Amino acid sequence: MDGLAIFAQGVRKRFGAVEALRGLDLTVREGEIVGLLGPNGSGKTTFIRALAGLVRPEAGKVSVFGRAPGQAVAAGLIGYMTQAAALYGELTVEENLRFFCALQGRRDTERAISEALGTVDLEDRRRAIVSTLSGGMRTRVSLAAALLHEPRLLLLDEPTVGVDPLLRRDFWDHFRALAGRGVTILVSSHVMDEAARCDRLGLIRAGVVIAEGTAAELTARAGASDLESAFVRLAEASA
Amino acid sequence: MSARRVAAVARRIVAQFRRDHRSIGLLVVAPIIVMSLVGALWGTSAQTVARAVVASDRSVAAARVAAMLDATAGVEAREASYAEGLAALRAGTADALLTVGPGGVTVLLEGSDPLRTGGVAASLQGALRELGPSAAVSPRIEYLYGGADFTLLDALAPVVIAFFAFFFIFLLSTVSFLRERSSGTLERLMASPLRRGELVLGYLVGFTFFALVQAAILVSFTVFVLGVSYRGSLVAIFVVEAALVIVSVALGLLVSAFARNELQAIQFIPLVVVPQAFLGGLLVPVDQLPDLLRPIAAVLPLTYATEALRAVMVKGYPLDDPLVLRDLGVIALFGVLTVGGAIASIRREVA
Incomplete structure (x- = not known):
């Protein structure tokens, strides 16, 4: 599985009566930006959590750079940005980053923090208490925290929810720059216009990937004029 | 087990509470107020065989x-x-x-x-x-112990100190860990190389720090302001205190697994804290409890902490006295069980 960042095959996961993943397949090559596109409750977050080693599937195979997710996490290969900002509101931006840096075992803390803050353009907010920041800024700190240890795979769970369009554009510039440095990115979204920025898309519905390809491929395959109607047609066809 | 990561968690907890002046204030002021009330309330007199x-x-x-x-x-x-x-x-x-x-x-x-x-x-x-x-x-x-001017307050001070260490640290650790779960930071921590054991250990170190600061202030207040007489060494008092606090932090982490929000966490107080107040020696000495209640007192960590603190504070026993060692051993056993339970509860929440 050389050159594969993510390999998932027949992944199943059930929470009580709800079957969140029902045989999901997806492969992502190193350096790709792949969008996981689907409505709320389609299993995007569960799949991302499985990749981050937080959910153990009942069936199927999941590997990250050829390793089990837990091992990949322990080796510092994965950066995970959760849907909520997941920061300590009582601490400053710098204190938060310093803490996550220590957990990842990175020694050159100062450089790591400066680089991560530079990437998200928040150098001037270094000493601000996180709870006093706006939602958009918190999201940026959250991204910085996921970047600190220079992971090879970034898992971004709806990173641009509630982010204004200008900032969203900046975010995508960051993502593109990271991919340029060889970082693989899996980003979930239910916003169709974001999807067009990905190298490739996986359309996910009811716990399975119903179609994979570039935005252009998918619209062409569905014979649709835009991605949204392509999603609807492909979903109907798969049902 | 990485000492650096454990230290990072402990440092973070201290830093978080450093800015939470109200919690720090309550941690110190509330026990002092209650201790003063206890001092004003309890005189001496009773009829005994x-x-x-x-x-x-x-x-x-x-x-x-x-x-x-x-x-x-x-x-x-x-x-x-x-x-x-x-x-x-x-x-x-x-x-x-x-x-x-x-x-x-x-x-x-x-x-x-x-x-x-x-x-x-x-x-x-x-x-x-x-x-x-x-x-x-x-x-x-x-x-043999105490003296003619030995008051009820002298006898109760160790018990009150133990109770407050237990109560406040239990509350703080329950709510802190609950926030860790509900704000999503636990998710982030579990998606990092941090191990569950390291996280729990970091919490224990961080909160023990606060408990010892609290104990230092409370013991000083009782000794120098309220004039409570005390024997034995401060180190012994702190060792017992630290052992008890480890149990209360771990119990807090464990309880936070069963609460969905802060309101629910507070509802655990009657279950976890009140029985210890009634049966652990705070209100009635354990050997004067009705037979029916004594087995319950025997499974409460506070019972042993109270006995040990009384031994080192009132009777001036050294730490290596068999009675104190036995109590510390029992508290340590509670510690192992609750810490194990706390670690297991994190696994249940985040696969």
């Missing part, structure tokens, strides 16, 4: 005196050697050791519980008066 031992090897007609004392109301008396009597006082199976010499009567009182000591002294004085004028010539009173 005195368990007396007459020292056969140092008394004249010990058997006769013991029999006569035993026949009076309010006193149970027997004869035994002075050494045996002293051992019984230490073990808490006797309240007073009498030496009846030609020069008069000497009464050695156990003295660690002023409520009981007052009652015992009164019962014995009454009984001695009945024995005859020669015995009644004011007996010389001595104390």
Whole structure:
């Protein structure tokens, strides 16, 4: 599985009566930006959590750079940005980053923090208490925290929810720059216009990937004029 | 296990609370207020059956005196050697050791519980008066622990300190860890190389720091402001305190797994904290509990912490005294169980 960042095959996961993943397949090559596109409750977050080693599937195979997710996490290969900002509101931006840096075992803390803050353009907010920041800024700190240890795979769970369009554009510039440095990115979204920025898309519905390809491929395959109607047609066809 | 990561978690907890002035204030001010109330509230007086031992090897007609004392109301008396009597006082199976010499009567009182000591002294004085004028010539009173001016507050201070360490640290750790779960940071931590054991250990170190700061202030306040007399070493008090706090932090982490929000967490107080207040020696000494409740007291960590703190503060026992060691051992066992439970509860939440 050389050159594969993510390999998932027949992944199943059930929470009580709800079957969140029902045989999901997806492969992502190193350096790709792949969008996981689907409505709320389609299993995007569960799949991302499985990749981050937080959910153990009942069936199927999941590997990250050829390793089990837990091992990949322990080796510092994965950066995970959760849907909520997941920061300590009582601490400053710098204190938060310093803490996550220590957990990842990175020694050159100062450089790591400066680089991560530079990437998200928040150098001037270094000493601000996180709870006093706006939602958009918190999201940026959250991204910085996921970047600190220079992971090879970034898992971004709806990173641009509630982010204004200008900032969203900046975010995508960051993502593109990271991919340029060889970082693989899996980003979930239910916003169709974001999807067009990905190298490739996986359309996910009811716990399975119903179609994979570039935005252009998918619209062409569905014979649709835009991605949204392509999603609807492909979903109907798969049902 | 990485010391650096454990230290990072502990440092973060200290930093978070450093800015939470209200919690810090409550941690210190609330116990001081309650301690002051306890001091104002509790005087001394009670009626008790005195368990007396007459020292056969140092008394004249010990058997006769013991029999006569035993026949009076309010006193149970027997004869035994002075050494045996002293051992019984230490073990808490006797309240007073009498030496009846030609020069008069000497009464050695156990003295660690002023409520009981007052009652015992009164019962014995009454009984001695009945024995005859020669015995009644004011007996010389001595104390094994405490002294004539030893008040109920002196006896209760260690218990109150233990209770507050337990209560406040339990609350803080429950709510902090609950926030860790609900804000999503636990998710982030579990998606990092941090291990569950390292996280729990970091919490223990961080909160023990606060508990010891709290204990230092509270002990100083009770000793220097309220004038509570105390024996034994500060180090011993801190060791017992730290052991208890580890249990309360771990219990807090465990409880937070069963609460969805802060309101629910507070509802665990009646379940976890109140029984310990009633049965752990804060309100009623454990050996005076009804038989039905004693087994419950035996499975509460506070019972052992109270006993150990009383031993080191009131009786001046060293840390390596068998009784203190046994109590610390039991607290450590609680610690192992609750820490294990806390670690397991994190696995359940985040796969």
